[in-house]
Amino acid sequence: MTDTSDLLLDIRDLVIEGRSGGTWQPIVKGIDLSLKRGEILGLIGESGAGKSTLGLAAMGYTKSGCRIAGGSIKLAGEELVGAPAETLRHLRGKRVAYVAQSAAAAFNPAYRLIRQYSEAPVRHGVMSRQEAERDAVQLYREMQLPNPEEIGFRYPHQVSGGQLQRAMTAMAMACRPDLIIFDEPTTALDVTTQIEVLAAIRKVVREHHTAAIYITHDLAVVAQMADRIKVLLKGDEIEEAETRQMLAHPREDYTKSLWAVREFRRAPRTPDDTGKPILTLQDVDASYGTLQVLDGINLSVDRGQTMAVVGESGSGKSTLARVIMGLLPPDKGSVSLDGKTLSPLNRHRDKGVQRRVQMIHQMADTALNPKHRIREVLGRPLEFFLGMKGAAKEARIRELLTMIELDPDTFIDRLPSELSGGQKQRVCIARALAAEPDFVICDEVTSALDQIVAEGILRLLDRLQREMGLTYLFITHDLATVRSIADWVVVMQKGQIVEQGAKDQVFQPPHHPYTELLLSSVPEMDPDWLDGVLNDRRAAG
Amino acid sequence: MSPILKITLSRLAMGIVTLLIVSVLIFSAIELLPGDIATETLGQSATEETIAAFRERFNLNGPVHMRYIEWLVNAVQGDFGVSLSNQRPISELIAQRAGNTFFLAAYAALIAVPIAIVLGMLAALYRNSVFDKTISGATLAAISFPEFFVAYILVLLFSVTFGWFPSLASVDAGTGFVERLYRTFLPALTLTLIVVAHMMRMTRAAIINLLALPYVEMAHLKGMKRWRVIAIHALPNAIAPIINVVALNLAYLVVGVVLVEVVFVYPGLGQLLVDAVSNRDVPIVQAACLIFAATYILLNMAADILSIIANPRLLHPR
Structure with a gap:
């Protein structure tokens, strides 16, 4: 895995600025990031850490009001910083895809799921509409969606949140991209739904050997999904390490404080004497x-x-x-x-x-x-x-x-x-x-x-x-x-x-x-937790 | 019952009730006009007998509510009575005039609506560019001039200077379709200039409102072309406010054309109404007002129903 030709994404010294109050303020301050084919990198940090901005930059995309002010983003050797808009457009959805936080908001309410699925493959000339729709059913099945044959013909509002999130992951897989950016895909879901979505995402990403950047603020979630974890704070990298090593031996104080949050326990209250x-x-x-x-x-x-x-x-x-x-x-x-x-x-x-x-x-x-x-x-x-x-x-x-x-x-x-x-x-x-x-x-x-x-x-x-x-x-x-x-x-x-x-x-x-x-x-910090729960549930029937 | 059908029926019922209320208002407003129709029409020199005969003939005796009901029942059957000034049946008079007015309105709408929506989409696509500002400025300028002024400028340009189009839109029952289009081009263009701005700006605003939404960003991140994002992803979701503004402007095209008809001497309902008012030809005024009111109510109702149908949550319930 150390072969350099395996390198899919190589970000060097990236600076992204956002406009606020008439001046440009740095949001991402000179970050390096590299990702091999088939590898999953977890990005964690508080809001304002620049996680999403960095994730979107891997698609050569910045939100409106932001700009790439320096550095380089290479996807399979091709420079994205300063690349023409048309080049970037051909890459988005086809070679790098995006899964958003709220699936309910990220699906267009006016169209059936399968139509939105086939849009990217058809428009990028990867498949005909018929092929894309057959393929959609296949991926819906892989994502363990109920009724994969017919679920695509529903409108977004007719499908539950967890199912929508899986349908969006399927949509991101449509062109079989090299890289998928998952931007807090389970944050808006209930724990019981989250576990199904996590399992489905991990399965499909592994089976298709797709590389992924997994953005979240939930450590326990990222522990299940990522091979490596990078911790960000206010646009700077704090540290990066293999998942197990990071969980066992966080080096920096900030990382340790992230770990400690979950340990807060308050002293129990003694009920007052009236008893009423x-x-x-x-x-x-x-x-x-x-x-x-x-x-x-x-x-x-x-x-x-x-x-x-x-x-x-x-x-x-x-x-x-x-x-x-x-x-x-x-x-x-x-x-x-x-x-x-x-x-x-x-x-x-x-x-x-x-x-x-x-x-x-x-x-x-x-x-x-x-x-x-x-x-x-x-x-x-x-x-x-x-x-x-x-x-x-x-x-x-x-x-x-x-x-x-x-x-x-x-x-x-x-x-x-x-x-x-x-x-x-x-x-x-x-x-x-x-x-x-x-x-x-x-x-x-x-x-x-x-x-x-x-x-x-x-x-x-x-x-x-x-x-x-x-x-x-x-x-x-x-x-x-x-x-x-x-x-x-x-x-x-x-x-x-x-x-x-x-x-x-x-x-x-x-x-x-x-x-x-x-x-x-409820996800635990143990990286084997998800496998364990899935095994237990399978065993239980 | 499907929710759409239910909504449509309830809107229809509400429309009919509104129209009834409006008909009462029209009828009573004209009843309240000062002066006596019979003496006004026949002149000061008329004898008692002729006035009595006139009253009898035009059904001006009897209690108000009875006359209202009689008028309404007849009107529903398409009989608006006879004109006071020339004794011809009003339905006949109005049929052709209304036809002309609706023709002109449809003509102007077919030019104006597509132009407004496409310009609105382009302005949203290139928002805050020189193009956007030019379009906004030009359409605002057009709407800011009084319509007769716009009409005369167009006449000056296209009839007097270039001589391309006639300055009088004179049509009759025998005028062929193509000839009719040619002769009414200037009034249609005037109306277009007046209504485009409103619809275009609403289209622009409704689309821009949606551009920050996650599903629009998602379309960009799927590598869709910018025009496709606007036309396929934003427009269908912006349709409800656009439909409402379009309906309002279509209603204006029918109801608000009086000045334009007068300038171009076009034989439409507006002209008829103006003449009828100056002749105190009350039954015609009532009939024309009723038609205008019905147009307004019908178009707004259609807009309501269409914008409800445009919501996939209602069209495809869970």
Whole structure:
């Protein structure tokens, strides 16, 4: 494998710049990358590390507003930097293909899957349409898609997320490229779906001896997929090594910190002495139109504790939050706070109840009014719920900012667009705290964040809980998060609670079969994990 | 029932209800006009008897709602009554005029819509280039001039200076199709200049809106040509807003042509309406307004239904 003719991609000293505020800022700062035929390289790092930019550069492509400012990109000896647009166009889709993060967004909603599959081979003159469609069925079968004969004739919205992601990998394989760029292909998927997609991608890439660059921020995922791993931080390479060596002996501190994130465990909370639950749901059913989403939900949350609600998308987790908040009146059953039944609709609840129950949303981006400065974001609930004004309000805003570890002088006059993702989520937390709540619903608050940033948020939430005696209902699909922060775990599937109990009890066998499936689907850092799970499942039948 | 059929039927029902409301408005608005139609038409010197006979003949007696219902029932059957000024059946008068107006509108639409969409796509493809700015500037200039001004400029250029096209669009029932196209070319061109800008800019904006989406980027990353990305990947998904603007402009081509018809002395509905208003020929005004309203409602309804059908999620439910 050391033969140089085997070298497929050779990137030397690549500099890519992006335009921001009228000047060109480097995004990728002189990175080298080489890839042999049939090899899989994992690129990991936080957002803003330049992973996607580097991956796209292997296709000679930069996003609009970016430019290649220096260095060289050679694909099988051919220089791509400065190559004519037509040359690059002939190469894209044919010799280098791309698999995007969100398959639902990357498929054109107006066309059937198979038509989008055959577009590249037909337009690049590799196959006729009939050949391409026959070939598509073959690849759909290799990707273990159900009904490979007919699935291609569906529209993207008629196919589930995991299936779409596999169909997109098949589409990338259409011209049998030398190299495929996988840009976080499973980040948007549930763990149980992710495992199927990972297995299918790995199988097809290996069988066709296709080289790949696999971009992700999830170490456990990259451990399953890559032969080598390269760690990036803010456009610089931190280190690169063979997967097993990297996992066993990371050299750099930054890499070690990435590894350590998953180890955060908070101390368990002792339930408070009253022994009375703060929030109780009794026999709650809820539906959207004729579609029932919650079915007979019973739960009670103890004061000062964290209850984690886990399950796949569509299991009814977020609907549960909407019912508690009074945004969706339940068809049946009741929600009570401190033993007092709450009105099913938020607008009928009194201000005191509204103040005591707060919610933090998944997308901090869209949860903040882009035109409001932080002072206004935090000032509003202070005024509305607590009637604070003038100097008292200002002082409290500063106090809240200090609590979420943001410097008041720097941040108080900023707009949400001037904050990073993690900072925005911190502001959302402060906004919820401004009301001085007792009960806070955290709906996937760390899902959109990188692991390191997410860990910071979890530590913050934990500290606040300790200091203020808050009770959390923590909705997540990430079991690693549950392990870190939960006292009590509720597992939901198809609108029902399939298992609940203290964390240690739920995580210890024997499990409910669905909990078992969820738990066994969470990727582990062991590179043999995926093979192991697949073998176990095959053996189990 | 398929969702498409359901939506179509409900839109159709809504259209009919709207049209009924509009018909009430038209009828009552004209009832409310000051002055008495009989005395206005017959003049001050008319005797009591002639006025009474006139009222009887044109059904101006009786309670308003009864007259409205009678008028509506007849109108639905295509009978709009007789003209007050020349006693001829209105349906006959209007049929030919409406035919002319629809002909001109269709003629202008067939030129304007393809030009607008292709220019919009080109402007999106070469956005912010000199080409884009020139196209935007030129079409905006055309829409900013009053239409009669555009019409006279075209007459000055093409009839007076070059002598290529007639300045009067005089057609009658005997005019052949090709001859008709030739004679109405200048009014059609005037209308085209007026409606192109709006549709072109919407096409451009709707497409540019989509260009940052992942599936458009995906098409680039599959090595598709830029034109193909715009025409095949972006346009079909931008079609709903474009259809709505096109429908609005088509309606304008039928309803808003009065000035252009007057300038070119074209025997269309607009001319008829203007004449009828100055003669206080109320039944004609009512009929023409009803036709205009129906055109508007029909085109907007068609646009609604088409843009719903253009959504594959509705056309191909799970």
